[in-house]
Structures are given as structure tokens and as C-alpha cells.
Amino acid sequence: MRKLKIKNERLTRGWFAIGSSPAFSSAPLPTPSFLIFNLEFLIPAMPAKGSSHTPSTNVSTKHHAMPTPANTPNVRKIGIGELSKAKNPATLVSMVAAHGNSISLSAWSAYAAGRNPFAPLAAVNATRDPIAARFAGETRALLLIARGDTAAGLAMVDAVRTNGAPIDLRLAAAQLLFAADRPAEARALLTGDDPVLAGLREGAPAKASLGFGVSRLLARVAADLAAQQGPVPLSIALASGALRAEPGNDRARLLLADALSRDRATDRALAVLDGVDAGSPFAAAAAAARITVLANAGRTADALALAQARAERTDATTGDWQRYADRLATAERPADAAPWYRRIIDSNGMASDWAAWLQYGGALDQAGDWPGAERALEKALALAPSEPLALNYLGYARAERGEDLPGATKLLERANALRPLDGSIVDSLGWAYHLSGDTRRALPLLERAAAGDPTNAEIGEHLGDAYWALGRRYEARYAWRAAVLTATTADAARITAKLADGLPSRR
Structure with missing residues (x-):
């Protein structure tokens, strides 16, 4: 299942990485x-x-x-x-x-x-x-x-x-x-x-x-x-x-x-x-920046421990909860992250924040609670009916599960119309067409998505599956070999099995 690709920039980056809230940032x-x-x-x-003036x-x-x-x-x-x-x-x-x-x-x-x-x-x-x-x-x-x-x-x-x-x-x-x-x-x-x-x-x-x-x-x-x-x-x-x-x-x-x-x-x-x-x-921004510095350096455990300590303080802010939830999600602990995302929603003024509902729904989805995730994702979409990220996540999640494929495809078509250059959305739409049995319509979209993001293992796997379904075995295995290079351990095992045995015939 696709990882949730959204972050509340106001809370997670803030004063450190870009120096200001995007709402106040200047033109580039x-x-x-x-x-x-x-x-x-x-x-x-x-x-x-080696000169003393060289920063690195x-x-x-x-x-x-x-x-x-x-x-x-x-x-x-x-x-x-x-x-x-x-x-x-x-x-x-x-x-x-x-x-x-x-x-x-x-x-x-x-x-x-x-x-x-x-x-x-x-x-x-x-x-x-x-x-x-x-x-x-x-x-x-x-x-x-x-x-x-x-x-x-x-x-x-x-x-x-x-x-x-x-x-x-x-x-x-x-x-x-x-x-x-x-x-x-x-x-x-x-x-x-x-x-x-x-x-x-x-x-x-x-x-x-x-x-x-x-x-x-x-x-x-x-x-x-x-x-x-x-x-x-x-x-x-x-x-x-x-x-x-x-x-x-x-x-x-x-x-x-x-x-x-x-x-x-x-x-x-x-x-x-x-x-x-x-x-x-x-001071609070500096504490948040310290977490980011540690995470950027690969000191994941240190970053997580510091984020937890900040989140559990009696004077913790929604920003502290957000950073800890994000670190948990990054550490592949979505079930632990979900309650913290929910805490953000339940805080003052956040119940109408579509992004907060989307992150909460994504954590529940990755934790295996699809009914709860679907309710949260529907809430996000109700709050932001023209938001491509909300349309994409809910549409893709339903398509993956084979639930209401026509409806899921319509959500993804709306997302693609709003953001046609987003490779993740292009891939989602192509994948929905493939799952609906229209692989010839799907292939150009999947090829375009893979060309735009060649190191994305999920997109590469989708492209290989589509090639195989069309009888293009050599190209399918080429796409899978590329995908396995950047796939997670679990995904790599699945893709490797496809390289060895191909895909079963579709009825």
C-alpha cells in the first residue's frame, strides 16, 4: 500500500528547513x-x-x-x-x-x-x-x-x-x-x-x-x-x-x-x-530542529526519543505531537502514530483540517484498520473535495482493494485533472485502469509515471505488471528488475517472485 505522501509543513518543517511558514514565505x-x-x-x-575556508x-x-x-x-x-x-x-x-x-x-x-x-x-x-x-x-x-x-x-x-x-x-x-x-x-x-x-x-x-x-x-x-x-x-x-x-x-x-x-x-x-x-x-523551534538534524543524520532512535520526550511534556503543542507522529510513521509504526494524529484532530481548531484527517486515515490504513481509515479519508475529502491528495489516497486505497472500482477511478480522474503532472497520481489512475481490465489505456500513464520517477519501486512494479498483462514479457522483467533495486525488503521478495514466475493468467 502506498505510503501517505503529505506533511503538515507548518508543523513539521516550520522555522527550521524553510525558515518560515509557507503562508508567509516570499516568492522564490x-x-x-x-x-x-x-x-x-x-x-x-x-x-x-582541506582549506580552512572549505565548509565541508x-x-x-x-x-x-x-x-x-x-x-x-x-x-x-x-x-x-x-x-x-x-x-x-x-x-x-x-x-x-x-x-x-x-x-x-x-x-x-x-x-x-x-x-x-x-x-x-x-x-x-x-x-x-x-x-x-x-x-x-x-x-x-x-x-x-x-x-x-x-x-x-x-x-x-x-x-x-x-x-x-x-x-x-x-x-x-x-x-x-x-x-x-x-x-x-x-x-x-x-x-x-x-x-x-x-x-x-x-x-x-x-x-x-x-x-x-x-x-x-x-x-x-x-x-x-x-x-x-x-x-x-x-x-x-x-x-x-x-x-x-x-x-x-x-x-x-x-x-x-x-x-x-x-x-x-x-x-x-x-x-x-x-x-x-x-x-x-x-527555543521550541530549536528543539524541533534538533529532531530534524538527528533524523537527517540517520540517528533515527535519537530523533524518535527526543520527539517522544517533547510530545509527552505537559506543555506539548500540536507541533510536538505532529513531529512525534511523523517520526513513528517513518519508523514503520503506524499503529503507534495513529493516536497521536487523532490527538491533533481533537485539539482546538484542528477538527476541520483536512490534512490532519488524511494523515490519521493514512496511519490507520497502514496499521490495518481499513474501516476506520476509510471513515477518516472520507472526512478529509468532505472537508477538501477538490484536494488532489485526498482524492488520490482514497481512490487508490479503494482501487487496491477492488472496492467500487468505477467510483474509485472517478476520484482518481478528478485528482489527475487537478494535478496532471503529479507522477504519483498519474500512476494511481493508470493502476486503476489496469485493475479495471483496461490495461492498454493504463500503459501510457504508467510509462509516464515511471519516466518521471524511475526510482519509485511501486510505480516500477505496476509498470511491469501492465507489460506482463499485455504479453510484453521482456519489458515486464526489465521494469521489475529496476523496481527491486529500490524496493523495501518485503516488496523486493514479492517482485523477485514475479521475476522468477511471472504473473498468473488473469480471467
Whole structure:
């Protein structure tokens, strides 16, 4: 049975992997070379392996170097290690000022020097770069608040929020407002039930300074890169630079831990998370990040034990329950995961969350409780009748069991119409056609799904079954041989038997 391929991103990833709730995340950057304030100074002139500046021993210039913009042919390429070694914000700014038109950083430098900070921002108009304009606009909003023009600054924050404001802008603006003794306006920017936002609403003032501006700006770019799983060395450099500029920026600390974890520097990532104080608004996020770091490193038992300890606390949140349930599901313990998913549903405000019902139904299904699973999956679909994931799971589960094949196929056809490029859904629909006896109609769909996800053992097995049913024995065994390479132990035994004996004749 297909594993449930959905996660409640707000709860399971949150502030660590992408740095913000997707509801608040910004539009993606097209490529790191287009970052605002011309990040030429960050172009990785990669040192040789073993150099003290190399973030890890498996970094290659080929995969991480960025092209120098054509209009700056003589820019010196500063090694990524140099950024993290800068000893203060002024050093960071001077590095940029000497090696590119650092519009937003120059504005913060001007503010710190007592000059007009908006003059450098005017240069963005000549760039005709929408990403440069976006960062400059966010910088202008913060500088307006820093200079006491709160109404104009908040108006700009609201304008950016309308276009999908990043959470970082709201956090930075709120901190400046708290420092200016404007708590009501600050809290208005921090609405939501996320523990980080709740902690920040208690008051997290930060005075405008060069360190504040540089740190928030570098962390802002690091968050964008993390959202796209961008170049890890660059993410490490940016987050390290943000912490150099302001050591108390726990937002940057989480981003650095994420980048180090992706660079397989597990111990360093855990050490960075140790720097988040227990009283920090980001403390809960750091605890969740520790679980993710351990899991990413293959330390499954440690991750599970820590997730359990968090979930069983008297002050545990739905996020803690979610992480523990997900870890149990990953550990192939769906019967243990199901009650925790149910606890999430029964908590305040979650009974109408289709994703929570889908995860609960998936756990029951994998635990062997199909009647209970079907009720939960039907509830998920009732709450989200146009959600492809809900349509796909219920339709596929019924088709696999031979229950109401025409109805199950209709569910999958609706899912495919809504998300035609999703290989899992394409495979589900093709498999339903095959089970209904229309293998010729199924085959193109199964071939397309397998081409899009060649390492998916389940899809490969389906394709082999379809080939066999059509008398294409050689191609069937080829598909099964490919599938067995990535199959689980139990699935591999079944596929191996097909390789030896084929399939029985269908009547």
C-alpha cells in the first residue's frame, strides 16, 4: 500500500528547513546570482579541499560557483569563508561596498553613519531588477520605522504583505516597534498560533543599528536560499555572517543549523542549536530542529526519543505531537502514530483540517484498520473535495482493494485533472485502469509515471505488471528488475517472485 505522501509543513518543517511558514514565505528567487545588492562578493572562489575556508570536504566548484555578472567583470571573488570570518558589521559592509553596488546594505551603513539612508535605495530604480526592488522595499520599510516614521513604515510592510510578505520582514519590523515602545503595532504583525510568534508577542525589542540591518538582511537572503534548497556553502556563509553581525539573532542561528545539517555537519549543527537560550522565542523551534538534524543524520532512535520526550511534556503543542507522529510513521509504526494524529484532530481548531484527517486515515490504513481509515479519508475529502491528495489516497486505497472500482477511478480522474503532472497520481489512475481490465489505456500513464520517477519501486512494479498483462514479457522483467533495486525488503521478495514466475493468467 502506498505510503501517505503529505506533511503538515507548518508543523513539521516550520522555522527550521524553510525558515518560515509557507503562508508567509516570499516568492522564490530565480537563481542565487540575481540576489539583491549584487552578491558578487559571495561568489564562491572555492578554495582547495582541506582549506580552512572549505565548509565541508565534499564541496566542488562545479556545483556551487555562480557566474560573475557581465557588468562587473573585474569584481574580486571573495571566498565564502571570508564572510563568516568578518568580525563586525562594518567589515561586512566594507566587503560589499568594495565589490558591488550593495543597495540595501549601503542604506543601513548610511543610517548608522547618520546620513540619509534612502539615497542609496534610490539606485534600485536603475537596476530594473524586481528582486533588487523587493529587497530595497523591505529595507525602506524597516528604515522608516527605525527613523520614527511608523505609519509610513507599516504602510510599506502592509503593501509587501499583500504581495506575499516574508515572515522575516514582519519579525524585524515588530522588533523595532517593541524597541520604540509601540507594542500594539508590533503584536499586530505577529498574529498566529505558531509558538515562535506567540513568544515574540511577549516582547522582543531590538534597536536599529548597523548590526541589526546587516544581520536581518543576510538572514533574509539565507532564508530564501533555504526555501529552495540552494547552494549549501552560500547558505552557511550568509547565516554565519548574520550571526557575526548580531550574535543574538536566533533566526539566523536556525538557518545556519539547517545549512550545516544539509552539509552533513551534524555535530556542528547541534552545537549551533545549543546556542539558542531556553528563554528565547525560538527555543521550541530549536528543539524541533534538533529532531530534524538527528533524523537527517540517520540517528533515527535519537530523533524518535527526543520527539517522544517533547510530545509527552505537559506543555506539548500540536507541533510536538505532529513531529512525534511523523517520526513513528517513518519508523514503520503506524499503529503507534495513529493516536497521536487523532490527538491533533481533537485539539482546538484542528477538527476541520483536512490534512490532519488524511494523515490519521493514512496511519490507520497502514496499521490495518481499513474501516476506520476509510471513515477518516472520507472526512478529509468532505472537508477538501477538490484536494488532489485526498482524492488520490482514497481512490487508490479503494482501487487496491477492488472496492467500487468505477467510483474509485472517478476520484482518481478528478485528482489527475487537478494535478496532471503529479507522477504519483498519474500512476494511481493508470493502476486503476489496469485493475479495471483496461490495461492498454493504463500503459501510457504508467510509462509516464515511471519516466518521471524511475526510482519509485511501486510505480516500477505496476509498470511491469501492465507489460506482463499485455504479453510484453521482456519489458515486464526489465521494469521489475529496476523496481527491486529500490524496493523495501518485503516488496523486493514479492517482485523477485514475479521475476522468477511471472504473473498468473488473469480471467
